[in-house]
Amino acid sequence: MDTVSPESAAPPTLTLRDVAKSFGQVVALRSATLVAHPGSIHALVGENGAGKSTLIKIVAGVHRRDGGDFLLAGEPADFGSTAESKAAGVAVIYQEPTLFPDLSVTENIFMGRQILGAGRRIDRAAMHAEAARLFAGLGVHIDPRRPALGLSIADQQIIEIAKAISLDARLLIMDEPTAALSGVEVERLFAVARRLRDEGRAIVFISHRFDEVFDLCDTVTVMRDGEYVATRPIAGTSVEEMVGLMVGREVSDLFPKTPAEIGDPVLEVSGLTARGVFHDVSFTVRSGEIVGLAGLVGAGRSEIARAVFGVDGYESGSVRMKGRAVSPRDPGAAIRAGMAFVPEDRRKQGLVTDASVTDNIAGVIRGSLAKLGLLTKGMENRAVAPWADRLEVKTSSLDMFAKTMSGGNQQKVVIAKWLATKPTLLIIDEPTRGIDVGTKAEVHRLLSELAGQGMAILMISSELPEVLGMADRVLVVCEGRLTADLPRESATPQAVMHAATQTREVAS
């Protein structure tokens, strides 16, 4: 392990070694290692799902690790709550801070530990003065007396940082802090970060933007699939090397898409724009084709899918199914046009969890089941059973509530609901998130089979191997724009990652 050791003999501020964490059967971290030294800005990079967030949450006291070592300044640490972590000198700055909007900047900084004057009265003057001193130390100008409401995200982050410093945090973790910042704001944040580094604090910086990592950080640790990959000094590391470390593996044959005859266009999206969400998105999905929509979390993939299906609106552009325009903001129209949509959030959007399997699978088709407008449970059960059968939904009874089932079975119920409508286009957002390996393979086989029967499939996935293995074509979304349209042959992990992080050398 080629860890960078600074000159000083001081122990590292943060040491995580071989940390493991599982949620039920899902392994989030296998063996994660991260060593951050005082006076250093340490980048933590990896694909979606590499385990960065879980690792940070262990340090922040949100989760408890299952195994491995966790030391702060050489002392063993184990936090059961975020309060314990804060007290130990750890501060986490999130992408979107959560301040109390109606309280003043000062009140937000000193929340829960107000400076008290004579007679246990809250000494506002002293608090304002202290807040002003903190901002001066950071070299920024924010009025401590103004309410937090209406502050930019950049200013809110500065307030979180000021809070951290007033707590004398030794370790600052910034989780994608620049995602919502403009260029000038990023510069200011970096200036603050460098100042804190020079004061001898340790900073862990998570970002998907390589230019920022190279600009700000001195060391980088790469994670992949919940495991430590490597730690390198930034000087002497190239972007290509870093991407290589992040992606690492060859795409295996875990996700076989059998070749299908690709036919006429089914879905044609052109110039779709929703201000601040996605911009000028155009693409086509043909029958028999699986199109993968790749990109980082928050890039706008799900939002595009939601707009196409009509759950959300859009300002300009058009959605056409088999050449006919689909009216916006009307899921009913999308369904009539032959669309099916398996959404990202199974428990809230995909299913009515407090309703039975029958009620869920019959959810879309029940209107057409009714005879003379009348619908009985028996009619629904009869219509639903073949679909439950075909997808091998494991339940003792169709009367079971969906919430009692496993994630994999729930996903099968959602897919059954949509297949029952005999769609021509299936939009499927995170088809295998949170489901067991066996069911995962079943879902992949099913998607491949459906494409073989001529269905057009638009698949959103944060799992790169899934996208690369299943898709005939990969569209990459970065910050609301399509940055690449890669045919299967040229859809390499490197090409997708480059397009997703807008480092355009490789993207064609």
Added chain:
Amino acid sequence: MTRTYAAYAHPLWRRLLLSREAAVVALVIGVSMWAYGNVPYFGEQLTLNYLLLDVTPILLIALPMTLVIVTGEIDLSVASVVGLSSVLVGVLHEGGFSIPVAAAVALVVGAVCGALNGYLVAHVGLPSLAVTIGTLALYRGLAVGILGTKAVTDFPADWTQRASETIGDTGIPTVMLLFLVLAVGFALLLHFSAFGRGVYDIGLGSEAALFTGVKVQRTKFILFVLTGAVSALAGIFYTLRFGSARGDNAAGLELQVIAAVLLGGVSIFGGRGKLVGVIAGVLLIGVISSALRLQGITVNVINIIIGLLLVVSVVSTPVLAWVSDVAARRNRGTRPTKTPAGVGTP
């Protein structure tokens, strides 16, 4: 390969017997039988006649209200719509219009009142509790504003008699036939139509309903319009039965309607409940008040008893769920980890 799914976890008779609705129906029958044997005059036709006439407005409004509450919304303006339609019937009658014409206008205005509620809730997206507290005051204000404190009482006798006449000498008011038709209609709508399935889906998870193509906004709008129209119908009946059109008619009736709906097993959080239970809930309240009144018990005491009954019924649902949970776990040999902290939540 075909596998068969048992359609239901328990046979039909068992589900029916163990349901909340069965309990309320059993209570109605039990209390009626007890009153029949023990309360003087309870068994007489006149008692039945008055009992049913008294609960008719509640029965009528409870039908659409059930659907509204199943979607997770509420309509507190119903009694004000009753008052407004009563005033309209009175004023139009005074102005020389026939009762059918006056009633038709009142029905349309009721539907419009409901449409305003529905528009604000479904399309603007405001909370129905706040909207209908506002329109409760608005519609009542209109009613009192139009007629002032006076009353219109000179309705034609044939119409006032029609409102309280009975079917033969059974003591059952003819107006119950109208209720029966509406009850069957609403039951088919809620329990035997795709629209009704959507009503439940909205109550159980409106986001998932939206993703399934249920027309959430349109469904809610329609239900509020129906509630307004049926409330106006109740107002017309109320006016003719008492032969009196007043701005303050039926004040406070909305709480009785909602109490009966909840007593009948409908969840205030939406998604659960059946019309059978609601109808039994209204009748239960009617039977208890009638029997107690015949015993010479004052209205205040009756209200206390009905209030207690409602509280017990609302609390009983989560408690019973917890008890059966404990029993189920014990059967599996594990100890319950949950306490009934969820009392008051679905």
